[in-house]
Amino acid sequence: MKKSFHYQGTIPASKSILNRALICASYAFESERHKKLIITGDSSCDDVIKMKEALSILKTKFQNSSSFVNIPATVYDCGAAGTVLRFLSLRMSRIPGTHILKGSERLLQRPQQDLLDLFKILGINYEINKTSMTLKSEGWKNINNPILVQRGVSSQFASGLLLNAWALTEDLTLDMKGEPMSEGYLQMTIDLVSQLGMNIEKKGSQLIVKKNSFITQSSYHAESDLSSLFAVAAFSVLNGDCEFKDFPLPSLQPDVEFLDFFKKMKIPFEIINDYLKIKTTSDFYGLEANLKNCPDLFPVLAVLCAFAKTPSQLYGAPQLVYKESNRIAKVSELLNLIGVKNTPQSDGMTIFPIDRGNLTAIKSFSYDTDHDHRLAFAAALVKSQDIPINILGPEVVSKSFPEFWDVIKARP
Known part of the structure; x- marks a missing residue:
């Protein structure tokens, strides 16, 4: 028998934002022309x-x-x-x-x-x-010549250059080439360094960092990690209700798009001041969604879609095969183990609704998270439905959200 779930609290700070801010803050080690940056919000x-x-x-x-x-x-x-x-x-x-x-x-x-x-x-x-x-x-x-930056695999290479373009003696021009992947994370970087004092111009496919950019801000707040928050929110849809304090709107993080997905799926939620409130429901629908800018949502979202009333199509994220694991293949494996029909594609997956009447017929099985924290989050949703899954490597959640198992009040 499932226990009713309830969570109220603040999710730790975004690791993506924190690591970007920490890199920037390190430039104060070199020159007093950079303001010493105090970062609030943290993650373990x-x-x-x-x-x-x-x-x-x-x-x-x-x-x-x-x-x-x-x-x-x-x-x-x-x-x-x-x-x-x-x-x-x-x-x-x-x-x-x-x-x-x-x-x-x-x-x-x-x-x-x-x-x-x-x-x-x-x-x-x-x-x-x-x-x-x-x-x-x-x-x-x-650096006096434009630097060709490929973005067909990851946006992190361009982000890494921007995060480290402080106090240059010449303008730095990034010439962006290829179909952009995870462009939302590059925009996160641009927004963050701009807030801290970097002068960036955009001309067509080029980003130009002006010389002599120094950190001008003395403080920066790292907002809650929305990838982690989404894992708890999806768990709540299937199991109870939750209230997230200090929910960041607007947000630098592209994963905030999950709110639009919930609207399309008819999942009830409300935002009051800085609280996001979500209630459980079994009456929600499948989704057609482009995950180009938010591929990290895929593993948990795919499992949530399996419990929807209609099929789902998740697409636009070929970079999923380059993550900590091949997430398309591993999510397909998980769905196959619980009898969910799915069709993997090179950039996502078609997912058909699970037969809830057959859940009790599923025999005990083991699932290897393959050193991938987001697969552990996805497997937790499966386990929450009284499906006899043995999650191998549950401790991998420490990569991004070590508090996860305590937050959902479950033993892996």
Whole structure:
């Protein structure tokens, strides 16, 4: 028998926003012309901890050296975090010296060629193997010419450049090429650095960072993580009700689009002041949605759609195969295990409604989250419906939302 679920509280800060803000704040280590940035809002997730640890080492090295010249070779641990590796490597490439970034094998296997191409353009020597990337830098070079930035796999490469374009002596021009992926996250970066004081002009496909951009703000608030919040919201739709305090509207995060999805699905919610309130319902409908700007919603949204009254079509996110796992394949596997008809496509999936009358006939099975936190969130929705699933690797939620199992009051 399912227990009624209720949650009221504030979800921890967005790891995407925090890691961007932390990179920017680190430039105050170098020059007093940057205001010291105090960041409010926090998260204890693995990705943020790794970024904080790395930047703490960098700060200590700077304090001990009193200069960024000839800093000894240092190892920075990125764990399994793509944003940490990509943003931090570009941060370190601004500093003359040797920098070693280590990470999990899976992290280094994820698409990094566009990042390596940027290093070549910037005159950064590098070596990469299964578990580490070594940079030998004399600082950024060749910035007087437009830098070609491919965005067909990820927006993080362009974001990494912008986050590290402070205090340049020349304008930096990013020439964006390819079909944009996760463009909402690039816009998040543009909005964030602009709020902090960076002067950016947009001309067609080019972004131009004006020289001598310095941080002019002394404080910045990192809003709640909407990817994590959505996992709890979807859980609530199936199981109870929730009230999220300090819900950010407007939001920098592209995942705020889930509110539009809920409207289309006829899922009841209301926003009063800074509270988002959601109530459970079994009377909601399928969805046709383009996830181009919010691919992180896919695993949980796909499972939620399986319990809708009509079929759903989720599309527009080919980058899903490059995430912590191949999320299209792994979500299809999960849905197949509970008897949900689905048709995977290269950029998403068609999902047909589950036969709720047959839920009790599903035999016990195990599901491997494959080191992917968002698959653990998705599997939690399945388990909440009294389906006998054994979730393997539930601790992976620590990557983005270590409080998840406590928030939903469930044991994995």
